[in-house]
Amino acid sequence: MTIATYINPETLPNNPAFTQVVRVAAAADTIYVGGQNGVDSSGRLVGADVAAQTRQSLANLQTCLAAAGASIEHVVKWTILIVDGQSVQEGFAAFMEVWAGRPNPPAITVALVAGLAVPGALVEVEAVAAVPVS
Structure with a gap:
């Protein structure tokens, strides 16, 4: 069952x-996943660069989604916060490794921020997912 319609107006970039x-x-059931940083299960940062932290943030996000009965394919909206001065392109490349060409990418907001709550964190990813009601 298709629960989401993905729309790219012709007058906007695709x-x-x-x-x-x-x-x-x-x-659909709506699932909200709070901001995930690139930390391991003990709360320690994984990697000192935005790409490594993005991969870990997305792994943590996928763990949260699975706990709520969802998967990355159910995400309809991402919000990605990157510490100012970090390479958005490196974070984006790591994101695309995880997304891996799946169809129907979610809507997305990316913002540069002065800092994040976890000391040393360079990226934070939150998501909204929609799962079909059984």
């Missing part, structure tokens, strides 16, 4: 990494 608009049908 990008394989994100969709401009995602409409979710009423027959």
Whole structure:
């Protein structure tokens, strides 16, 4: 069952990494995953660069989604915060490794920030997912 419609208006840029608009049908459970940093299960940062931390952030996010009965394919909206001065492109490349060409990419917001709550964290990823109601 398709619960989301992915819309890219013709007058806006089309990008394989994100969709401009995602409409979710009423027959879905909505899951909100709070910001995930590149930390391991003990809370220690994994990697000193934005790419390594992005990979770990996404692994943590996928763990959260699975705990709620969802998967990365159910994500309809990402918010990605990157510490100012870090390479957005390196973070994006790591993100694309994880997304791996799946169809229907979510809507996305990327923002540069002065800092994050976890000391030394360079990236934080949050997500909204929509799972079909059984």
